[in-house]
Amino acid sequence: MNNNDIFKKLRVALMLRDDQIVDILQLVDFRISKGEIGNFFRNADHPKFVECGDQVLRNFLNGLVIYLRGTKDDPKNPMELIESNRAAAKTAGKSEKPTKSNNKPHPAKTAAPKKTTRPASKSKPRTPIVENVRFNNGKSKNSKS
Numbered sequence: 001m002n003n004n005d006i007f008k009k010l011r012v013a014l015m016l017r018d019d020q021i022v023d024i025l026q027l028v029d030f031r032i033s034k035g036e037i038g039n040f041f042r043n044a045d046h047p048k049f050v051e052c053g054d055q056v057l058r059n060f061l062n063g064l065v066i067y068l069r070g071t072k073d074d075p076k077n078p079m080e081l082i083e084s085n086r087a088a089a090k091t092a093g094k095s096e097k098p099t100k101s102n103n104k105p106h107p108a109k110t111a112a113p114k115k116t117t118r119p120a121s122k123s124k125p126r127t128p129i130v131e132n133v134r135f136n137n138g139k140s141k142n143s144k145s
Contacts, residue, residue, distance in 0.1 A: 003052035004040055007060065011041070014064075014082060015089045027066045030059040 011021065018034040025032055039050040070076035 003054065003057045004044075007040055007052050007057060010060075010064070015085045020085075021060070024063040024067045025056075025059055027063040028059050030056075030063070032056070 010016075016024070018037050021037050022032065022034055036050070039048050040052045040056070042049040068076065068078035068081055
């Protein structure tokens, strides 16, 4: 797992937008643009992908502490801030509706038939998702210790 993966997971877990990340980085006097941040979140095979350096991630984590906890002089409750981000993300998702480029009405859509599910009593027994795994910790099978 590299710095880009950590950065992506934190952004998703805390429901942060790019402009919020810019604000968080400015709390520790680290200036970066939204475009540069977007390059960190691209796929690795994209031509504009940029590796997230240690300095960027370190400054983001330090700024995140100030953003969530506040300072000694002005402490904050992190859960209140996370809940407000969650509420803002929900309202932003509901208010954004796609705009139509042309005003042609859509043809009537036919409803797809509903899939029926099998009753629980006749379903197959579940296999465990995680199986027993043996680790050799880098030792070869032929070596004896």
